[in-house]
Amino acid sequence: MADTDMSSEQKIQPPPADFRSPEQEQVEKGVGVAPADELGIEDINPLNANLFAEDRYHRYFERLRNEDPIHFNEIETAGRYWSVTQADDIKAVEGDWQTFSSASGITLGVPTEARSGAGAQTSSFIAMDPPMQRAQRKTVTPAVQPKNLQNVEPLIRERTIDVLESLPEGETFDWVETVSIELTTRMLATLFDFPFEDRRKLARWSDIVFAIPEPGGVIESHQQRHDELVECVHYFSGLWEQRREAPGNDLVSMLVHGEATKDMSATDHLGNLLLLIVGGNDTTRNTMTGSVYGLNTFPEQYDKLSRSLTNSQYGL
Ligand code: HEM
Structure with missing residues (x-):
């Protein structure tokens, strides 16, 4: 029962x-981030709520799709992560759970080894x-x-x-x-x-x-x-x-x-x-x-x- x-x-x-969650870190750090065209591709990070609130995310994603469709970032609270921005790649990832498991979570969160310190999930x-x-x-x-x-x-x-x-x-x-x-x-x-x-x-x-x-x-x-x-x-x-x-x-x-x-x-x-x-x-x-x-x-x-x-x- x-x-x-x-x-x-x-x-x-x-x-x-x-x-402090990854989203909090990015809200704080992402304030006043430069327009996408003024950044090097390695400094483009789509995990930034401010970009969405200010309706500026389109050019960020456009650059990712055009220049680096499988893009790497690393931040303090979440560690390393990839942003996949082209439809065919997204479909390939979605369809292959053996390689891209969902079992450790589907949101960008606290790294697996730090989960116990983040409260019960x-x-x-x-x-x-x-x-x-x-x-x-x-x-x-x-x-x-x-x-x-x-x-x-x-x-x-x-x-x-x-x-x-x-x-x-x-x-x-x-x-x-x-x-x-x-x-x-x-x-x-x-x-x-x-x-x-x-x-x-x-x-x-x-x-x-x-x-x-x-x-x-x-x-x-x-x-x-x-x-x-x-x-x-x-x-x-x-x-x-x-x-x-x-x-x-x-x-x-x-x-x-x-x-x-x-x-x-x-x-x-x-x-x-x-x-x-x-x-x-x-x-x-x-x-x-x-x-x-x-x-x-x-x-x-x-x-x-x-x-x-x-x-x-x-x-x-
Ligand atoms: C415009 C309406 C909707 C859209 C665009 C939508 C979109 C999606 C997408 C894209 C996924 C897959 C997410 C993934 O990658 O794992 C998903 C999963 C899911 N959706 Fe929806 N959804 C809609 C409406 C609903 C409604 C009305 C419900 C329930 C009342 C619902 C319940 C779920 C659940 C439970 C899953 C997880 C399925 C699984 O992992 O097996 N969705 N939805």
Whole structure:
């Protein structure tokens, strides 16, 4: 039986007070970094959140793709790492787990030998190799199989129409907040059969997982992330108990009862839940946001899409 009781929070240790993540190091060191064209190729480092905040990353990646598609960097907190920036190489790496294992993690993190000093790590099946990764993933794939998606299609349409119909007309509003986050959290709550009124918690937990601690940021410290994730475990442990007794057709029930996942510790359950929350949240929210932004920036693409929709079953 999975160990999901409240005492499990003991196992989710915060990192030590002086812990500094690779992203923090780069945010600090990456301030005011020169335009890509003024740097030698060896000084180009794409791991710099400032480049993304300032919308300056494109030229960095362009130079990497053109001049050094398999690029080496080394920083204090993460050690050595490679940036692979051409599609064929990315596909080759993705398809060869024997050489490019995911089992030591999939984010640029603390070097393996220093992990124990960085606090307890949660694990999830995206950070595993076959056969375990396949066995755990199989547990949740029924949720996204075509048959299930067909079943939820009417609900997705109803909610999309509901959100779009309620938008203010003739005034400025925040598309990300009102449409992308709202629709995403409604659908995630459905996939998890998560209490609907608390659905924004899912977006919050997703946001804090990879947030870089900084004053006035999404989180201000590693401790704050830890405390909020312990809250997340508490919340989900209630749902685990409920679904253990009365399973439904939702992701929590699938994990609690799946052969490959039912005996997991609370930390590992949390890892897989966060994988599904982050995987389902950031991607869809950003697609809804980025596509509207893209269609605005490139009106000829908007016209092309309108024309093809006019001629399709979804006639505009
Ligand atoms: C626009 C929508 C989405 C995009 C573009 C997207 C993209 C991706 C990509 C590229 C990967 C592979 C990452 C890797 O290299 O290992 C991935 C994996 C994954 N995604 Fe998505 N995703 C989307 C929606 C979702 C949703 C809605 C969910 C769940 C509710 C989800 C859950 C996952 C999970 C669990 C994995 C890990 C699979 C494994 O390692 O076996 N994704 N996604």
